Amino acid sequence: MWEITTQVLTGLASASNLFLVACGLTLIFGVTRVVNFAHGSIYMLGAYAMVTFVSPMREYLGPTLGFWAAVAASVIFAAVVAALIEVVLLRRLYRSNHLFQLLATFGVVLIVQDLVILVWGADDILGPRAPGLTGFVSLGEHRFPAYSIFMIAVGPVVFLALWLILHRTRWGTLIRAASQDKEMVGLLGARDKLLMTSVLALGGALAGLAGALQIPMQPANAFMDVSIITEAFVITVIGGMGSMTGAFLAAILVGLIQALGIQLFPKSTLVLVFLVMAIVLVIRPWGLLGRPEVEAGGAMGEPPERILSPNTTRFALAALAIFLLLAPQFMSEYHVGLLIEVLLMSLFAFSLNFILGNGGLVSFGHAAYFGLGAYGAALAVYHWRWPMEAALVLGPLVAAAGALVFGWFVLRLAGVYAAMLTLAIAQILWSLAFQWNEFSGGDNGVNGIWPSAWAQSRVVFYYVVLLLSVAAIGALWRATKAPLGYTLRAGRDSPRRCEAIGINLLTHRWAGFVLAGAAAGLSGALFAFSKGTVDTHVLSVHMTVDSLVMVLIGGVNAITGPLMGGTIYPLLKAYIMPLTDAWRMFLGAVILLTVLLFPQGLAGFLSKFSRRFNSSTEPTSVSLRVASERGQ
Amino acid sequence: MKPMLSVSELNAWYGQAQVLFGIDLEVQQGEIVVLLGRNGVGKTTTLKSVVNLLAKATGRIEFQGRSIRDLAPSSIARLGLGYVPEDRRIFTDLTVMENLEVGRQAPRANTPHWTVDRLFDLFPNLARMRDRSGGHMSGGEQQMLSIARTLMGNPSTVLLDEPSEGLAPVIVQQMVEVLKELKRQGLTVLLSEQNLSFAKAISDRAYVIEKGQIRFAGALTELLENEEIRRAYLAV
Ligand SMILES: Nc1ncnc2c1ncn2[C@@H]1O[C@H](COP(=O)(O)OP(=O)(O)OP(=O)(O)O)[C@@H](O)[C@H]1O
Numbered sequence: 001m002w003e004i005t006t007q008v009l010t011g012l013a014s015a016s017n018l019f020l021v022a023c024g025l026t027l028i029f030g031v032t033r034v035v036n037f038a039h040g041s042i043y044m045l046g047a048y049a050m051v052t053f054v055s056p057m058r059e060y061l062g063p064t065l066g067f068w069a070a071v072a073a074s075v076i077f078a079a080v081v082a083a084l085i086e087v088v089l090l091r092r093l094y095r096s097n098h099l100f101q102l103l104a105t106f107g108v109v110l111i112v113q114d115l116v117i118l119v120w121g122a123d124d125i126l127g128p129r130a131p132g133l134t135g136f137v138s139l140g141e142h143r144f145p146a147y148s149i150f151m152i153a154v155g156p157v158v159f160l161a162l163w164l165i166l167h168r169t170r171w172g173t174l175i176r177a178a179s180q181d182k183e184m185v186g187l188l189g190a191r192d193k194l195l196m197t198s199v200l201a202l203g204g205a206l207a208g209l210a211g212a213l214q215i216p217m218q219p220a221n222a223f224m225d226v227s228i229i230t231e232a233f234v235i236t237v238i239g240g241m242g243s244m245t246g247a248f249l250a251a252i253l254v255g256l257i258q259a260l261g262i263q264l265f266p267k268s269t270l271v272l273v274f275l276v277m278a279i280v281l282v283i284r285p286w287g288l289l290g291r292p293e294v295e296a297g298g299a300m301g302e303p304p305e306r307i308l309s310p311n312t313t314r315f316a317l318a319a320l321a322i323f324l325l326l327a328p329q330f331m332s333e334y335h336v337g338l339l340i341e342v343l344l345m346s347l348f349a350f351s352l353n354f355i356l357g358n359g360g361l362v363s364f365g366h367a368a369y370f371g372l373g374a375y376g377a378a379l380a381v382y383h384w385r386w387p388m389e390a391a392l393v394l395g396p397l398v399a400a401a402g403a404l405v406f407g408w409f410v411l412r413l414a415g416v417y418a419a420m421l422t423l424a425i426a427q428i429l430w431s432l433a434f435q436w437n438e439f440s441g442g443d444n445g446v447n448g449i450w451p452s453a454w455a456q457s458r459v460v461f462y463y464v465v466l467l468l469s470v471a472a473i474g475a476l477w478r479a480t481k482a483p484l485g486y487t488l489r490a491g492r493d494s495p496r497r498c499e500a501i502g503i504n505l506l507t508h509r510w511a512g513f514v515l516a517g518a519a520a521g522l523s524g525a526l527f528a529f530s531k532g533t534v535d536t537h538v539l540s541v542h543m544t545v546d547s548l549v550m551v552l553i554g555g556v557n558a559i560t561g562p563l564m565g566g567t568i569y570p571l572l573k574a575y576i577m578p579l580t581d582a583w584r585m586f587l588g589a590v591i592l593l594t595v596l597l598f599p600q601g602l603a604g605f606l607s608k609f610s611r612r613f614n615s616s617t618e619p620t621s622v623s624l625r626v627a628s629e630r631g632q
Numbered sequence: 633m634k635p636m637l638s639v640s641e642l643n644a645w646y647g648q649a650q651v652l653f654g655i656d657l658e659v660q661q662g663e664i665v666v667l668l669g670r671n672g673v674g675k676t677t678t679l680k681s682v683v684n685l686l687a688k689a690t691g692r693i694e695f696q697g698r699s700i701r702d703l704a705p706s707s708i709a710r711l712g713l714g715y716v717p718e719d720r721r722i723f724t725d726l727t728v729m730e731n732l733e734v735g736r737q738a739p740r741a742n743t744p745h746w747t748v749d750r751l752f753d754l755f756p757n758l759a760r761m762r763d764r765s766g767g768h769m770s771g772g773e774q775q776m777l778s779i780a781r782t783l784m785g786n787p788s789t790v791l792l793d794e795p796s797e798g799l800a801p802v803i804v805q806q807m808v809e810v811l812k813e814l815k816r817q818g819l820t821v822l823l824s825e826q827n828l829s830f831a832k833a834i835s836d837r838a839y840v841i842e843k844g845q846i847r848f849a850g851a852l853t854e855l856l857e858n859e860e861i862r863r864a865y866l867a868v
């Protein structure tokens with residue numbers, strides 16, 4: 001009995017902390033419609049601010065006052081940073097697509113991670129316990145920390161305070177009005193820009209509070225951002241994006257599931273949480289208390305015009321083919337390896353863009369299919385000694401099967417919920433691979449995944465990769481020109497019209513999703529054999545971000561965009577990563593610059609450039625995109 | 633006398649499609665001017681362009697002699713130019729009182745100063761539902777609330793997009809009284825309408841739009857006499 005009580009109390013204490021982070025996230029989303037990855041970074045900064053401020057403040061103000069003054073200072077610090085991020089970055093993204101917003105705020109995550117390591121070092125930093133709350137309360141024969149009791153109270157107190165702010169002040173009324181119709185609030189003369197900044201500051205303050213209050217229980221570390229933000233995303237999605245009460249209920253639900261689930265499934269609490277999220281979304285596609293999303297997010301922009309004439313294109317393709325065929329003859333083994341990476345990443349990016357640019361389906365978890373392919377092939381070799389040939393068939397099949405199952409859930413949801421679910425699915429798989437040691441090798445992954453004897457040489461393996469990736473890219477390319485491709489684009493541009501003329505969009509999207517999953521799986525399987533090893537990185541959010549960055553720098557709307565991105569990105573990584581300790585900061589900066597300055601990527605840039613210098617009228621590419629400016 | 637609001641050479645687009653072609657119009661202080669025209673001719677687009685809601689528009693827009701072309705919608709509203717959208721855009725989660733609160737701005741010189749009580753005198757229906765949420769109101773009540781909410785900003789000029797649309801005849805009659813009262817208070821009004829008899833009851837001057845161009849400009853009495861224009865461009 002006391003056993004269970006202790007578990008429940010532990011769950012409630014962690015629920016409080018989760019609520020502090022999630023309610024800020026949901027408030028920010030409500031008003032700005034931006035899913036803010038950087039919110040986790042603010043939480044982390046709150047924790048680091050706390051460990052930094054607390055020693056000097058305790059010295060000057062004494063242990064008790066000093067501790068609470070440090071909490072207050074951390075809250076203010078976090079609020080200021082969050083407001084700055086709004087002014088410098090978010091403000092420019094309000095009209096962009098959800099995907100660009102997610103990516104850009106993830107760029108901030110990357111930058112802050114490196115900054116934190118630069119400023120505070122890579123080691124965990126312990127802070128002091130909370131004065132007066134260091135003791136224990138006994139529950140039967142169990143002892144329960146007094147600080148956790150304090151934490152349990154924090155959640156409801158903050159909830160109540162926020163409720164009063166939202167319902168009893170003019171500021172709160174404006175926030176609630178803006179969550180429903182931000183433009184109308186501006187049309188009535190309220191200072192809407194200031195309102196946005198102030199909401200970011202409020203959300204940041206809450207995240208900073210959560211980070212600071214976490215310090216007596218856990219040290220500050222440079223990984224706390226991504227883990228908390230994933231949980232906060234799950235909570236806001238379960239509760240309904242934009243709903244404060246929803247976030248409160250969902251935080252309690254998730255806190256309890258984690259605390260009690262650890263008894264039932266000691267290794268898979270994360271999986272349990274994500275499963276609950278998937279179930280909630282199937283029953284209520286907008287979360288417990290959310291409201292249907294009206295707009296499907298901002299536009300991704302127009303497809304760029306074609307740059308090369310058909311003849312030049314043919315010539316360039318022929319030159320590329322000759323180069324790819326002959327490359328191993330004059331390249332070092334290292335460079336052949338690099339070229340393999342370029343081919344695989346191009347295929348990976350191309351498969352993502354097949355559903356993203358072509359189908360308009362927001363995916364923030366493409367690593368899932370790459371990883372399923374990689375693990376599918378690698379585990380067949382590792383456990384059952386399958387030959388490479390068979391494993392290369394199994395990998396894509398596993399990925400396709402995954403896409404078939406997950407697609408069923410994802411494609412039923414709209415906009416940001418779909419994006420969140422794709423992220424969650426990838427995280428489920430990641431946590432499975434991480435926690436299921438016996439099968440997947442856990443954190444270390446599995447080794448010894450080498451090609452069959454005939455393909456052991458780098459050069460021969462290169463030709464295998466060349467053949468398969470070109471074939472897969474070619475097949476997807478054909479599919480974009482086939483009825484499936486047209487239907488996907490028509491669905492992207494005007495879903496309602498599609499449904500009206502009797503096209504079963506869901507089935508087509510599902511087919512496209514599975515096809516893209518299989519292609520990503522193939523690149524993952526080949527990747528496993530090219531490295532000889534597979535670990536959890538292939539399923540991580542970083543892999544997803546890699547895929548998105550490639551599509552982004554190439555250009556979302558151009559069919560060749562992902563190929564350009566898939567070429568440039570591995571090369572950047574190979575040549576720049578060794579030069580710097582701050583690769584993440586560099587990558588974050590690349591993401592931000594691209595999103596802000598070249599949202600159409602390289603393809604869009606080249607097309608504009610060539611139009612400016614070559615005003616002879618080239619035929620513009622035919623596109624199905626209709627000039628729809630909904631939300632005007 | 634300098635016009636309160638003047639629009640010249642206004643062109644506007646939705647994506648690639650141009651929908652306004654060189655609109656010119658003026659509204660003098662204290663006047664009620666109506667934009668008439670059939671469905672889809674560009675009345676709403678004209679009003680939206682004035683408050684800078686269109687992504688792509690060109691032309692000159694001056695309010696009280698100063699260009700507002702590049703101001704954000706919220707800055708335009710703070711100059712005293714109120715806008716009541718066609719679809720009312722009531723905050724359905726908020727109560728009547730809260731909706732009014734969102735619209736509240738500090739009083740400004742030379743414009744009528746509205747308080748919640750004065751607005752409840754003007755719209756007696758609303759007084760009976762102070763704490764009702766905006767989502768649980770009829771179309772007519774929402775229309776009244778939308779106007780009241782804009783008046784809370786103490787504007788000198790209001791743009792009203794089809795205030796009589798979808799309202800029962802009794803309510804339309806109330807709306808006529810409201811507009812007359814606003815005129816007595818010295819407000820300047822530019823409204824769009826399809827209901828000619830409603831326009832007749834309140835307006836001083838009219839512009840008739842067809843396919844994004846002004847086809848008639850003049851006193852309302854003049855328009856009523858001009859059978860040809862009415863037959864060609866209005867649904868009567
Ligand atoms: N958001 C939009 N995207 C694309 N086209 C639009 C949009 N809004 C209006 N249009 C088009 O612009 C033209 C002018 O529309 P507008 O709404 O200004 O007409 P209106 O005169 O207000 O009509 P109504 O009397 O029906 O309100 C119409 O042809 C309409 O189809």
Ligand SMILES: [Mg+2]
Nearest residue numbers: 675676677718
């Ligand atoms: Mg209209």
